[in-house]
Amino acid sequence: MSGAEVIIVGGGVTGLSAGWWLARSGVKVTVLDKYIVGWEASGRNGGGASHYASPLFDEEQRMWPQMDELLGYPTEHQKERIIVAMTERQWEQYRFVAERHTRLNHPVALLDTKQVLDMVPLASEKAYGGVHYKFGGHANPHRTVQAYAWALQDLGGTIIQHSPVTGFETAGGKATAVKTATATYGCDAVVVAAGPQIPQLMAHLGVDIPLAAARAEMIITEPAPMMPLTGVDGHKLYGRQTMRGNLAYGGGPHEWLDTEGDGPAARPSTPLARNLAKRLAELFPKAAHLNVIRSWAGVIENSPDGRPIIDRLTSPDNVVVASMSSVGFGLSPASGHAIRDLVIEGKCSFADIDILKLARFDGLEADWREKRGWMPLS
Amino acid sequence: MELNYTGTDLCAVNGTRSAPEMRYDVIVVGAGPSGIEAAIDAVKAGSSVLLVDENPVSGGLMGNDVPLYFGGRMTAATQQSERMLEAVFMSMPALESAMDAGVELQLGTTAWGVYRNGPGVASLPEQVVGLADSERSWLVGFERIVLATGARDLAIAFPGWNQPGVMGAAALQMLLTRYDAFSGRRMLVLGSHDLALETALLAHERGVEVAGLVEVRAAPQGAAELVAKVVAAGIAIHCGHVIASAKGGIDGVESATLATGETITCDTICVAIGLIPSIELVDAMHGPRALEPMRGGYVPAGEANVSAVGDCAGLADTGFDHIAYRMEWMQALSNVSADDTIICQCEEVTRADLIGVQPPHYLPRPPAMCARSLETLRQDGPANPDQIKRLTRAGMGVCQGRRCRDQVAMLLALESGVPFGTIPLATHRAPVRPLPLKILAEWDEPAAMDAAWDVWFGMPPAWVPHEDIGTRHEDAHRQMLYTGMYE
Ligand SMILES: Cc1cc2nc3c(=O)[nH]c(=O)nc-3n(C[C@H](O)[C@H](O)[C@H](O)COP(=O)(O)OP(=O)(O)OC[C@H]3O[C@@H](n4cnc5c(N)ncnc54)[C@H](O)[C@@H]3O)c2cc1C
Numbered sequence: 040m041s042g043a044e045v046i047i048v049g050g051g052v053t054g055l056s057a058g059w060w061l062a063r064s065g066v067k068v069t070v071l072d073k074y075i076v077g078w079e080a081s082g083r084n085g086g087g088a089s090h091y092a093s094p095l096f097d098e099e100q101r102m103w104p105q106m107d108e109l110l111g112y113p114t115e116h117q118k119e120r121i122i123v124a125m126t127e128r129q130w131e132q133y134r135f136v137a138e139r140h141t142r143l144n145h146p147v148a149l150l151d152t153k154q155v156l157d158m159v160p161l162a163s164e165k166a167y168g169g170v171h172y173k174f175g176g177h178a179n180p181h182r183t184v185q186a187y188a189w190a191l192q193d194l195g196g197t198i199i200q201h202s203p204v205t206g207f208e209t210a211g212g213k214a215t216a217v218k219t220a221t222a223t224y225g226c227d228a229v230v231v232a233a234g235p236q237i238p239q240l241m242a243h244l245g246v247d248i249p250l251a252a253a254r255a256e257m258i259i260t261e262p263a264p265m266m267p268l269t270g271v272d273g274h275k276l277y278g279r280q281t282m283r284g285n286l287a288y289g290g291g292p293h294e295w296l297d298t299e300g301d302g303p304a305a306r307p308s309t310p311l312a313r314n315l316a317k318r319l320a321e322l323f324p325k326a327a328h329l330n331v332i333r334s335w336a337g338v339i340e341n342s343p344d345g346r347p348i349i350d351r352l353t354s355p356d357n358v359v360v361a362s363m364s365s366v367g368f369g370l371s372p373a374s375g376h377a378i379r380d381l382v383i384e385g386k387c388s389f390a391d392i393d394i395l396k397l398a399r400f401d402g403l404e405a406d407w408r409e410k411r412g413w414m415p416l417s
Numbered sequence: 418m419e420l421n422y423t424g425t426d427l428c429a430v431n432g433t434r435s436a437p438e439m440r441y442d443v444i445v446v447g448a449g450p451s452g453i454e455a456a457i458d459a460v461k462a463g464s465s466v467l468l469v470d471e472n473p474v475s476g477g478l479m480g481n482d483v484p485l486y487f488g489g490r491m492t493a494a495t496q497q498s499e500r501m502l503e504a505v506f507m508s509m510p511a512l513e514s515a516m517d518a519g520v521e522l523q524l525g526t527t528a529w530g531v532y533r534n535g536p537g538v539a540s541l542p543e544q545v546v547g548l549a550d551s552e553r554s555w556l557v558g559f560e561r562i563v564l565a566t567g568a569r570d571l572a573i574a575f576p577g578w579n580q581p582g583v584m585g586a587a588a589l590q591m592l593l594t595r596y597d598a599f600s601g602r603r604m605l606v607l608g609s610h611d612l613a614l615e616t617a618l619l620a621h622e623r624g625v626e627v628a629g630l631v632e633v634r635a636a637p638q639g640a641a642e643l644v645a646k647v648v649a650a651g652i653a654i655h656c657g658h659v660i661a662s663a664k665g666g667i668d669g670v671e672s673a674t675l676a677t678g679e680t681i682t683c684d685t686i687c688v689a690i691g692l693i694p695s696i697e698l699v700d701a702m703h704g705p706r707a708l709e710p711m712r713g714g715y716v717p718a719g720e721a722n723v724s725a726v727g728d729c730a731g732l733a734d735t736g737f738d739h740i741a742y743r744m745e746w747m748q749a750l751s752n753v754s755a756d757d758t759i760i761c762q763c764e765e766v767t768r769a770d771l772i773g774v775q776p777p778h779y780l781p782r783p784p785a786m787c788a789r790s791l792e793t794l795r796q797d798g799p800a801n802p803d804q805i806k807r808l809t810r811a812g813m814g815v816c817q818g819r820r821c822r823d824q825v826a827m828l829l830a831l832e833s834g835v836p837f838g839t840i841p842l843a844t845h846r847a848p849v850r851p852l853p854l855k856i857l858a859e860w861d862e863p864a865a866m867d868a869a870w871d872v873w874f875g876m877p878p879a880w881v882p883h884e885d886i887g888t889r890h891e892d893a894h895r896q897m898l899y900t901g902m903y904e
Contacts, residue, residue: 075801143882143884200798255873276872282780307532309430320854320858332817336537365879394886409424411426412423412429416540
């Protein structure tokens with residue numbers, strides 16, 4: 040479909056990666072975002088890229104080491120990850136996951152305390168041990184978002200910011216145009232990758248997408264001495280040491296929210312920063328004196344089973360919807376590829392992603408949010 | 418695996434948060450004259466009142482130019498916390514009256530965040546302010562909060578400003594009047610509006626030699642009587658001039674060179690171009706604020722339970738447009754300084770890197786990257802300081818952007834050719850002061866918090882490897898990772 044026009048709604052990592060992949064195939068893409076690219080979850084996350092539970096995992100792992108080169112801009116991608124156990128219970132759980140990796144031939148090694156300290160000098164001497172994933176890793180979300188956007192432009196694609204999409208035009212079972220308050224963009228295909236706003240947008244097309252939005256928080260410290268391995272999770276925290284040295288960490292309870300059609304009015308962080316600080320000081324006691332210099336929050340959507348929805352609709356049949364269900368940063372090089380395939384070929388070429396189809400929620404009970412306790416507080 | 422959902426998400430934040438340790442009707446942040454007055458008024462009106470002030474801050478924080486731009490010109494006396502505490506008391510006799518009136522006073526106590534329910538958050542049991550001293554942090558509930566946080570120094574870059582000896586007027590005044598702990602001997606002052614004139618006179622009075630004032634505009638800017646006093650003291654005002662660079666050695670500044678080539682010997686260069694109302698807390702709590710050029714910058718717009726007094730509410734309006742004045746300085750200093758002048762000291766971001774939206778030097782700059790700039794970014798939309806911060810790291814350092822955030826906004830306005838007021842205010846975030854992990858940590862958190870703690874959402878199906886879905890491994894996975902959470 041070279042020369043065709045694809046409109047992408049949402050300039051987060053998912054929409055931008057899809058746009059980049061499509062542009063690489065010679066498709067003319069336009070990305071519309073309500074504000075600035077990466078302003079929502081895509082610029083507020085932990086940067087982790089080790090999603091072994093996903094059918095997109097192999098592609099995620101194949102792509103990341105090449106991304107800087109392919110995009111032409113630095114993403115700060117760093118390889119590998121260590122998960123540090125601070126309690127016996129965590130050690131049991133992390134080992135269990137490691138065993139499962141071994142079973143699936145993902146390279147992992149169990150580490151004793153000394154080995155953990157060699158690779159993660161800031162870690163606690165009281166650590167029970169760790170698991171070294173010789174795969175996965177992390178990147179800088181801010182740089183990655185902008186790298187996709189710039190790379191897409193370098194291939195002739197267009198980014199239009201400050202333009203919330205308000206609806207669609209359809210004809211003959213197809214979406215023919217995407218509308219904003221000030222313009223109508225004709226198209227041959229549409230990708231809806233608008234994060235928590237997907238349900239509202241898809242409602243305009245008469246399609247029900249079950250998603251619930253939630254807020255999650257992170258904190259960051261001033262720079263610490265660089266550790267030999269910077270992708271360090273554990274003690275029920277996720278995060279990374281940035282290439283500058285800062286420790287950026289999240290985890291812990293989330294808050295379910297109403298989704299506002301025009302996006303979150305605010306993304307407040309809360310005193311949860313104190314609970315994050317406690318765990319981070321326990322994980323890295325040698326960094327406990329370091330100053331926390333910011334905290335922030337981001338809003339992400341989850342599907343009823345917590346797995347992404349990546350699907351091409353049957354009607355209108357030129358619309359692909361992509362919600363990454365709160366694990367979309369790391370998977371973005373792969374989700375973009377899958378979306379490109381769905382748009383151009385109608386099928387993912389490199390993995391079986393049927394478990395990500397929307398149809399799995401056919402017959403979902405109307406009160407699925409209540410049943411799960413995913414209702415916003417009021 | 419069929420999960421039997423119970424209607425409760427055990428990993429949601431609901432009900433996990435601790436209650437505040439204490440509650441007061443009114444909390445006043447900042448024990449300057451207006452904060453003390455507000456506290457006494459509130460107590461007289463029958464309220465329970467807590468008055469907190471971060472001063473004296475630790476020597477370490479002062480070294481990071483928090484909360485004011487101390488520029489490394491404090492004496493060793495600032496390391497003695499007892500002496501510093503005493504100095505705060507001695508310099509503020511009204512504190513005694515406030516305590517006599519029944520105000521509860523906590524010095525050396527920072528208010529680092531204000532939290533309340535609103536858009537995007539409904540899980541807070543009540544509105545609280547986060548406090549911290551040198552030992553720990555805690556939360557305090559309130560009905561009404563009064564922000565009397567004062568104003569902070571505006572810094573503007575010139576070659577050599579990133580060394581000890583370049584400092585702000587508010588910091589200098591505090592070192593001189595409150596702590597008697599200023600280590601400089603001979604000082605050049607930038608600016609000639611009231612702030613600069615008052616600072617020069619104060620320094621002169623306290624035995625600091627004032628080598629002169631430098632004023633970008635053609636004539637002195639401040640009140641005529643202050644100008645007269647400065648002139649009478651024999652202090653030169655170099656009008657129509659800017660500083661071109663500062664040279665120095667191991668102890669920092671040794672001389673300043675004006676754009677005319679004239680060199681002035683001094684160990685301190687006091688940037689007295691402007692003060693900025695300290696609205697970090699208001700902004701971090703998503704409170705409304707408005708730009709008031711005659712009052713020094715953004716000021717709180719006011720709400721029923723949140724009020725601002727003193728300089729935090731805006732500098733006294735004397736009809737002087739502080740923004741226009743600063744912009745003139747920024748433009749003039751940019752004109753005479755090289756592109757490699759550092760703008761963000763913490764992250765060592767130069768003006769060229771800022772305007773080029775280039776990443777830090779530890780990252781590669783391939784050809785595509787080098788071809789990008791503010792100009793190409795602006796084709797996608799107006800310049801936003803938070804986006805520039807993400808890309809260049811300007812403002813991401815341990816001083817929390819105190820030294821560069823205002824300059825970055827001014828440069829973006831100048832480079833974009835748009836009014837300063839169209840550049841969004843870069844976001845302030847809690848903790849609004851750097852706080853060590855071990856201090857910020859809630860060490861005695863409620864058991865409910867730990868019980869709800871999962872690394873990410875605690876949704877069993879989300880983390881079952883896709884190959885295991887529908888196999889016996891799926892159940893083992895849930896049992897191992899989520900025992901007790903789901904039946
Ligand atoms: C604190 C936190 C930590 C996280 N950690 C990780 C991690 O370590 N690893 C990981 O892989 N994932 C992580 N995530 C999840 C990850 O950030 C998201 O899954 C991912 O960014 C989703 O990207 P997206 O492009 O699908 O959606 P978004 O980033 O939400 O982007 C959607 C875009 O659509 C735009 N939009 C919405 N409505 C409209 C409209 N009507 N018109 C036009 N545009 C619109 C928005 O402005 C936005 O830019 C984390 C998330 C958070 C909040």
